[in-house]
Each structure stands twice: as structure tokens, then as C-alpha cells.
Amino acid sequence: MQNKDKHPEVKFGKTGVILVNLGTPDSTSWWDIRKYLKEFLSDKRVIELNPLIWKIILNLFILTFRPSKTAHAYKKIWMEEINESPLRFYTKRQMEKLNKRISSDNIIIDFAMRYGNPSIKKKLDFLKEKGCENIIVLPLYPQYAAATTATVCDEIYRNLMNMRWQPSLQIIPHYESEPLYINALVNSIKKKLTEINWKPDLIVASYHGIPQSYFDKGDPYQCYCQKTTRLIREKFSQIEIQTTFQSRFGPQKWLTPYTDKTLETLPENGKKNILVICPGFSSDCVETLEEISIQGKESFINNGGKNFDLIPCLNDNEDHINLFEQLIKRYLISK
Numbered sequence: 001m002q003n004k005d006k007h008p009e010v011k012f013g014k015t016g017v018i019l020v021n022l023g024t025p026d027s028t029s030w031w032d033i034r035k036y037l038k039e040f041l042s043d044k045r046v047i048e049l050n051p052l053i054w055k056i057i058l059n060l061f062i063l064t065f066r067p068s069k070t071a072h073a074y075k076k077i078w079m080e081e082i083n084e085s086p087l088r089f090y091t092k093r094q095m096e097k098l099n100k101r102i103s104s105d106n107i108i109i110d111f112a113m114r115y116g117n118p119s120i121k122k123k124l125d126f127l128k129e130k131g132c133e134n135i136i137v138l139p140l141y142p143q144y145a146a147a148t149t150a151t152v153c154d155e156i157y158r159n160l161m162n163m164r165w166q167p168s169l170q171i172i173p174h175y176e177s178e179p180l181y182i183n184a185l186v187n188s189i190k191k192k193l194t195e196i197n198w199k200p201d202l203i204v205a206s207y208h209g210i211p212q213s214y215f216d217k218g219d220p221y222q223c224y225c226q227k228t229t230r231l232i233r234e235k236f237s238q239i240e241i242q243t244t245f246q247s248r249f250g251p252q253k254w255l256t257p258y259t260d261k262t263l264e265t266l267p268e269n270g271k272k273n274i275l276v277i278c279p280g281f282s283s284d285c286v287e288t289l290e291e292i293s294i295q296g297k298e299s300f301i302n303n304g305g306k307n308f309d310l311i312p313c314l315n316d317n318e319d320h321i322n323l324f325e326q327l328i329k330r331y332l333i334s335k
Helices: 030-041 051-077 086-102 120-129 146-160 179-195 212-216 221-235 259-265 286-302 318-329
Strands: 014-024 107-116 132-139 168-171 202-208 241-246 273-277 307-311
Touching: 014 030, 014 086, 014 120, 030 051, 030 107, 051 286, 086 107, 086 318, 107 120, 107 146, 120 132, 120 146, 132 146, 132 318, 146 168, 179 221, 179 273, 179 307, 179 318, 202 221, 202 259, 212 221, 221 241, 241 259, 241 286, 259 286, 273 286, 286 307
Parallel strands: 014 107, 014 132, 132 168, 202 241, 202 273, 273 307
Antiparallel strands: none
16 A cells, blocks of 8 residues: 655644844945845835836946945944944844843744844744744834835735745734833933933924925825934923934935934034934934934034933843833734
8 A cells, every 4th residue: 555645744833033223234345235235225115216217327326335334333333342333232232132022932022133134034934934923013113214214014915925825814913002112211311311411401202204295195104203312202392302304315304303404503503412312213224323413513513512321222121121122912813
């Protein structure tokens, strides 16, 4: 009698959770920076220009000249002792702390980067091989934007399209008004105030910008940023808080007021002692540590400012981990 072929072993019954951050180059080398920028700037949600024209501009001009400038910025904030960017370091720490809180035989917590390594594809494949029939994705962007949260969803969906046996999927939405998130930001402000020996005239809440045209087409991002600042003000009213937008790129108009221009003009308007908080970033990165804490501070001081300090991102502090734990537990399937 002929033996029937045995069905290959299939692992099952587990839930995988993926924290997804923006991404980072693997090193500060020109080639690694170029590779990262190419992946990032090739995303059609990030750059909404005619694809053919943009491909020419990107490959002939931007990827020829910009990697050197970007590498210079990363070298200022790179964690040389572990050869890692702060963004990847803190995202990994968030994952590790969550594993201690809620992982089990049936729950696996991991992390991925939308651009760069570890990739979303790699982590989806890994969790599938481990028997994860359910996948929960937490994009680490408090305020939804098409160029951030939506592109994480795009990449998740693209990879699922190639799977014969797809897991169930849940994507945790934006959390710009979650009480634990707002309280964590307020606590970070209060903590910084205990560490300085001067009184701020103003707190600048600086969010990553998007082109004005994206907002005009219906992207809700600016509204979510303003909402976060309003909720912080409701919990903390001792010092004025102003919303600004940073990191603009190219000649087109972006959301205003611009952070860099604001920092240049604040001293002449009598605001010579300021704190800056970046509520839209879940981890400190080149945009907070180099663009704000180095470039922004230098510009502010050179234009007559006296005292300047950056309130760290929530990173892996306990308030932040508590928030992530609560968000994830809402989506865990009870057995």
C-alpha cells in the first residue's frame, strides 16, 4: 500500500505584534545613507510628484548630493559605542520592555522599520514562521498622515498579497488624543522643568511638517497635531505653548509656522528662554537631536536667545511603555 504524503508541519495559534517606526540607515557611510534615502524618497506617498519626473530628479540630483549632507547630520547623533542610530536603539528598547510586560508563549512582540532594516517583510515572514495567525501592527506615529501611517499600511498589505495563507490583521490607529499619551507628554515637560535652573518664556511644540498641498487634498495631519497641543495645554497651562512644523524639504510651501523661522524670530519678540518638545516623534532621532537640539539651538542663540533646551522624546520611559501596553491589549484576541 502506497504511503500518503504527510502534510508539512504548520505552526499556529500565536499572535504577533509589530512596532513600526520610520526607519534609519544602517550606518553613517555614504552608501548606506544613499540606500536609505532612495527607499524613503521613492515612496509615492512621501513625494507626490509625477513619478517619471521625480525619478529623474531623485537619481540625478538628490541621491548624488544629499547623502553627504545627511551623513554629516547622522554622524553628530550616531551612538558610536553600539554603532546604532538613536531611533533604532529606542525602538528596540520599546520592544524589549513590552516583551517583559505582555509577551507569552502565544504572544510575540517585535519591531520593524518602514524604510531600512529590519524590514516589515522580514518581520512578517518571521512571525508567520513562528505560527502567528494574528498580526497586530502599531505604527509609531501618534498623529496620522498619509506619508507615515498610511505608508506602513501599504507595505503591510503589499506583503500580505504575496502570502498564500494570510494571518488576520489589525492595525492600531493614530493615538494623538489618548489620555496616557497626553499625560506622558505633560510629565516629560514637568520633568524637564525640574532639571533646569531658568524659567522658560515659551514651549515650542515642533511637529514634522508635510507639504501644504497634502493638507489641502484632505490629509488630517495638521488637525491632529493641533489637537495634541490643545490637549497638552489643557493639562499644563503654566507656560505658553506654540505649535510649529519642522523638516521641510524642497521649494514648495509646507505647513506653517516653520520651526526654524520661528526659532530665528523668537528672541526679537522677547522670547529668549525656550523649551522645545517634539510630540510627533516616538523616539529621538536625527530630526530631534540634530535638527532641533543642535541646529535649532544654534540658530536661536545666534539670533539673541539666552536659554534653550530640548525635552526628550518619550523614548522608552515608563509612561510611554504604559501607553503602548494599553493600545496593544485592546487588540489582543482572548482565547
